[in-house]
Amino acid sequence: MYQTSYEGVLQDLIDQLVRLPAVGPKGAQRIAYHLLETDREDVEALAGALLAVKDRLTVCEVCFNTAEGALCRVCRDETRDPAVLCVVEEPKDVIAIERTREFTGRYHVLGGVLDPMRGIGPDQLHIRELFTRLADGTVQEVILATDPNTEGEATAAYLGRQMATIGVAVTRLASGLPMGGDLELADEVTLGRAFAGRRRIDA
Amino acid sequence: MRVSRLELTDFRNYEHLVVEFPAGTSVLLGPNGQGKTNIVEAVAYLATFSSHRVANDTALVRAGCDRAVIRSLVENDRTIGLDVQINPGRANRLQVNRAPVRRARDALGIVRAVMFAPEDLSLVKGDPAARRRFLDQLLVQTNPRYVSVMADYDKTIKQRNSLLRSAAKSHSSLERETLQSTLDVWNDRLVQFGADIVAGRLEVLDRIAGPTADSYALLAAARNDVKMTYVAARMPELRDDVGQRMREALVNVRSEELVRGVTLLGPHRDDVDLNLNGLPARGYASHGESWSLALALRLASYEVLRDEQSGEPILILDDVFAELDQQRRERLAQAAAGSHGQVLITAAVSGDVPEALSGVRFSVDSGAIVQG
Numbered sequence: 185m186y187q188t189s190y191e192g193v194l195q196d197l198i199d200q201l202v203r204l205p206a207v208g209p210k211g212a213q214r215i216a217y218h219l220l221e222t223d224r225e226d227v228e229a230l231a232g233a234l235l236a237v238k239d240r241l242t243v244c245e246v247c248f249n250t251a252e253g254a255l256c257r258v259c260r261d262e263t264r265d266p267a268v269l270c271v272v273e274e275p276k277d278v279i280a281i282e283r284t285r286e287f288t289g290r291y292h293v294l295g296g297v298l299d300p301m302r303g304i305g306p307d308q309l310h311i312r313e314l315f316t317r318l319a320d321g322t323v324q325e326v327i328l329a330t331d332p333n334t335e336g337e338a339t340a341a342y343l344g345r346q347m348a349t350i351g352v353a354v355t356r357l358a359s360g361l362p363m364g365g366d367l368e369l370a371d372e373v374t375l376g377r378a379f380a381g382r383r384r385i386d387a
Numbered sequence: 388m389r390v391s392r393l394e395l396t397d398f399r400n401y402e403h404l405v406v407e408f409p410a411g412t413s414v415l416l417g418p419n420g421q422g423k424t425n426i427v428e429a430v431a432y433l434a435t436f437s438s439h440r441v442a443n444d445t446a447l448v449r450a451g452c453d454r455a456v457i458r459s460l461v462e463n464d465r466t467i468g469l470d471v472q473i474n475p476g477r478a479n480r481l482q483v484n485r486a487p488v489r490r491a492r493d494a495l496g497i498v499r500a501v502m503f504a505p506e507d508l509s510l511v512k513g514d515p516a517a518r519r520r521f522l523d524q525l526l527v528q529t530n531p532r533y534v535s536v537m538a539d540y541d542k543t544i545k546q547r548n549s550l551l552r553s554a555a556k557s558h559s560s561l562e563r564e565t566l567q568s569t570l571d572v573w574n575d576r577l578v579q580f581g582a583d584i585v586a587g588r589l590e591v592l593d594r595i596a597g598p599t600a601d602s603y604a605l606l607a608a609a610r611n612d613v614k615m616t617y618v619a620a621r622m623p624e625l626r627d628d629v630g631q632r633m634r635e636a637l638v639n640v641r642s643e644e645l646v647r648g649v650t651l652l653g654p655h656r657d658d659v660d661l662n663l664n665g666l667p668a669r670g671y672a673s674h675g676e677s678w679s680l681a682l683a684l685r686l687a688s689y690e691v692l693r694d695e696q697s698g699e700p701i702l703i704l705d706d707v708f709a710e711l712d713q714q715r716r717e718r719l720a721q722a723a724a725g726s727h728g729q730v731l732i733t734a735a736v737s738g739d740v741p742e743a744l745s746g747v748r749f750s751v752d753s754g755a756i757v758q759g
Contacts, residue, residue, distance in 0.1 A: 298569055300549035306565055334542045334576065342572040371490065372532045 194220070246317070248293040248310045250275045258282075258291055265289045267324040271314065271343065273297055273331060281329065289327075292317065297335040298342060306342065314343075318352055325353040332359045332377075388499060388698040389729040390430050391466075394458040397449040398473075399425035400754050412730040412746025415756070416737055423733040423751045427502065427703045429457045430731060433469055434500035434701070435524045436479060436491050436534075445475040461497055463698045469497050492531035499528055499700040501689040503707045503719075507681040511668050515658035522588045522659065525595070525688045529695055533587055540580035544650050547573040552648035574637055577653055582630035584654040589617055589625075591691075592659065598687035605686075606679040606718045612664045613680070620656035678711060686722055699728025708732075708739045720744050 190198060194216060201212035219227055243249075244256035251257070258264055258278070268289030272278055278291050294309045306312075317323065328343055330336035340356055347354050360378030361370055370378070391408055395401040400422045415423045424440075428447075431439055438447060448455040455473040460466055471494075472480040481488040488494045509517040526533050550573060554566040592615055600613045619625045622636045633652065640651045650656075661668040661680060668680055692700040702723055708716050720741035723730055734740050737748070749758050 298546075298572070300546045300553065300569075300573075303549075303553070305550075305553075305569055334539050335546070338546070338569075338572045338576055341575060342569055345571065346568070371492070371535075373535060 190216075244293075247291045248275075248295055248313070249278050249291055263288075266322050268327065269317070269323045269325070270327045270329050272329045273336065273339075277329065287327075289325075294330070294339070297330055297339040299335050309339075311343070311346075315346070315350075318347070318350060323352060325355060327355050327357065329357045332357075388701060389462045390433070390459050390498065390701065391462050392458075392460040393426065393429060394456075395426070395429055396456040396458075397452040398429055398455040398457060399447060399449060401425065402449060402754070404754070404756065406749070406756050408729065408731070409747050410729065412732065412744055413749060414737075414740055414744070414746050415731070415733040415749045415751050417735070417751035419735055421751050422754050424504075424705050426751070426756070427705050427731050427733055430459075430498070430701060431500050431502045431703055432457060432473075433459055433461075433471065433498040434495075435527055436471065436481075436495070437524065439502050439504055439524075440506065443475065444473050444479075447473055448475055459498070463497075467497055469494060490535070492527075492534040495527060495531040495534065499692050499695070499698075500703055501685055501692060501700055502703040502705060503682065503685050504703075504705040505707060505710055507685060507707070508677060508710075510681045510684055511661060511672065511677040515656075518659045518661075519654070519657065521684065521688075522591055523584075525691065526584075526587045526591050528692060529591065529594075530587060533584065536580055536583050536587075539576070540584055540654065543573060543576040543580055544653065544655055547577060547650050548648065551644050551650070554645050555648045574634075577650065578630050578633045578637070581653040582633055585617075585619065585625075585629045585657070588654065588657075589629075592617055594691050595684070595687040598690040599680075599683045602683035602686035602690075602722070603679055605722065606682055606715055607676070608714070608718070612662075613683070614660075614662040616660040616662065618658045618660050619652070620658075621652040675712060675715065678715060682707075682711075682715065682719055689726075699726055701729045701731065702726050704730070704732045706733050706735070708734060708741065716741055717743070 197216045197219070198209075198212045201207055201215050202209055207215070219230075240252055242251050242253065244251040244259055245254050246259045247256060249256035249258060251259075265288050268287075269292055270281060270287060270289055271292045271294060272281065273294055273296060275293055278293065281287050281291075292310065292314050294311065294314070296304055296309055298304060298306070298309070318326070326343075326347060328340040330339045344354050344356070358381045360374060360381055361367065367375070389408065389410055393404075393406050393408070395404045398404075404426070406426065415426060417423050428438060428440060432447070438444070441447070453474075456470065457473070458470045459468070461469055468482070468484045470482040470485070474480065479491065481491060481494045483494055483497065510521055523533070523537065527537070547570070550566060550570055554563060554570070557563050557566060596615055599615065603613050604610050617625060619629075619632075621640055622632050626632060636652050644651050663672050663676060663680060666672075668677060672680060689700060689702060704719075704723060707719070711719065720743040724743045730744070730746065732740060732744060732746070747758065749756050
């Protein structure tokens with residue numbers, strides 16, 4: 185075998201990049217060569233940004249969203265409605281819901297879903313903290329916004345069961361037809377769910 | 388319905404192969420081990436996106452390659468291009484008329500096919516898995532919705548088994564309590580998807596019961612009593628409300644499941660009891676009777692698919708004639724000759740193919756195919 189890898193430092197960089205999600209060997213190679221040709225100050229800016237995320241970004245003490253400081257932006261915001269709590273899997277789901285500007289309540293980030301194959305049960309998620317938050321009776325409604333797949337549904341069902349005894353209204357995000365979609369193009373599962381979750385039109 | 392053009396890349400022994408099939412019957416001849424079956428297997432794969440020979444797609448990819456590609460032109464009311472990239476261990480990539488299709492079930496039904504193969508004897512003599520696969524392939528072809536139900540079910544079983552295994556290992560009672568409370572949630576999924584699959588299989592079984600008895604009578608040239616009964620694991624007396632029965636049965640097996648760390652009931656453990664003249668076919672039927680029953684099941688699924696939609700399904704007879712005695716051979720040929728659709732036949736020598744089935748001949752040798 186003759187030269188199967190790149191120069192030491194370059195190979196180190198590629199090895200690091202390959203570990204990132206959504207980056208394959210070819211992509212890592214492209215990024216590495218791109219960085220090689222990039223001006224030093226741009227690379228410094230990138231390196232600085234990477235470290236800043238690591239140094240300054242924390243996890244919100246209340247809701248486990250990403251935060252700078254003890255509390256995240258939503259938890260710091262006094263105008264947010266403390267009576268409605270939206271339970272999501274990951275911080276990126278908070279961003280997605282925030283973008284809708286529909287929701288004015290607060291969040292709770294579970295940090296994943298029930299996934300026995302990966303050894304993730306209720307104790308590995310921020311579920312105990314969720315129930316602590318519900319204890320004082322401020323929260324009137326919990327919206328379960330986990331993904332509509334096998335694990336997400338199981339997690340929502342588990343939380344729904346656990347909350348049944350504590351007198352809080354529990355709702356699940358509606359799932360059904362996408363906006364701008366065609367009824368005839370919807371698959372049976374989606375259309376079936378849309379039927380099950382149909383609502384009355386208020387006159 | 389007809390696959391008029393088939394192009395294989397890194398599929399089984401083929402680095403690259405293009406074959407054009409005429410309407411009607413095509414006979415692929417050639418010595419064993421030259422790749423006849425691989426060609427018809429590719430056609431059958433387009434109907435179910437699974438192989439009749441292997442449960443794992445890895446074997447479909449040529450040694451040393453990381454993916455296989457099947458491209459096809461399918462003639463029905465119109466011509467549709469259906470392409471599959473087989474990525475073992477990952478989701479397949481599908482294209483219909485060169486446009487990507489996200490879900491397999493959206494591309495199901497473009498090709499409908501029934502394949503007769505030497506392995507079919509295992510429908511009668513083999514493990515329950517062979518009979519489950521038979522029912523499921525027919526279920527998926529008649530109702531593509533089940534592709535996603537089955538995927539959800541498989542995932543649920545894996546998750547539930549993992550949970551049962553960790554429950555078996557847990558020592559503290561608190562830990563066990565948490566595991567039990569999450570188990571309830573997975574039980575709900577198990578029942579939801581499982582009962583759906585069982586209901587689908589029962590319907591399929593119901594639909595093939597009559598045609599199977601008729602086909603058996605045709606093959607055996609005598610009326611015999613053929614009975615098929617769905618046997619649900621740990622659930623005697625399956626009645627209408629499958630979901631409710633599953634719930635009750637789950638309570639009964641709970642402690643055993645916690646010890647063994649596997650899911651003990653559900654469609655992944657069910658079977659179909661094949662009964663011939665009052666005796667279980669698996670233990671009592673002769674070799675010839677077993678073959679008749681296996682062929683009858685295939686002919687029945689052909690009948691069911693034929694009724695399903697316009698366009699006759701593709702009939703594939705892979706190396707079966709050599710397995711059969713003279714009488715069954717001729718009767719099967721007679722049934723196949725009645726097809727108005729595409730028929731694909733493979734055989735080692737021309738003499739194996741009954742005369743009733745004349746068609747265009749191809750010879751297959753060392754991974755190459757020539758007409759004539």
